[in-house]
Amino acid sequence: MATVIHQREKCIGCNYCVELAPEHWKMSKKDGKSVLLGAIEKKGFWSSKISEQDVDVNEKAAKACPVNIIQIR
Numbered sequence: 208m209a210t211v212i213h214q215r216e217k218c219i220g221c222n223y224c225v226e227l228a229p230e231h232w233k234m235s236k237k238d239g240k241s242v243l244l245g246a247i248e249k250k251g252f253w254s255s256k257i258s259e260q261d262v263d264v265n266e267k268a269a270k271a272c273p274v275n276i277i278q279i280r
């Protein structure tokens with residue numbers, strides 16, 4: 208297991224994470240920021256548990272994110 212963390216407030220809605228890992232990310236029609244599926248929020252940080260096999264796509268998303276607000280732990 209790993210954890211994906213999204214500092215959602217700083218998201219600029221570029222859509223890269225959604226393109227690279229569509230099973231884990233979607234865009235919000237409400238505010239134009241991305242949503243980490245299944246995530247729970249704590250002090251502005253949204254986190255979601257993922258299986259090892261899903262680490263790669265989320266790491267790609269993290270690397271592609273222009274504002275560097277996706278972390279994998």
Ligand code: SF4
Nearest residue numbers: 218219221222224272
């Ligand atoms: S790649 Fe980063 S800035 Fe772009 S939509 Fe995803 S979280 Fe937001």
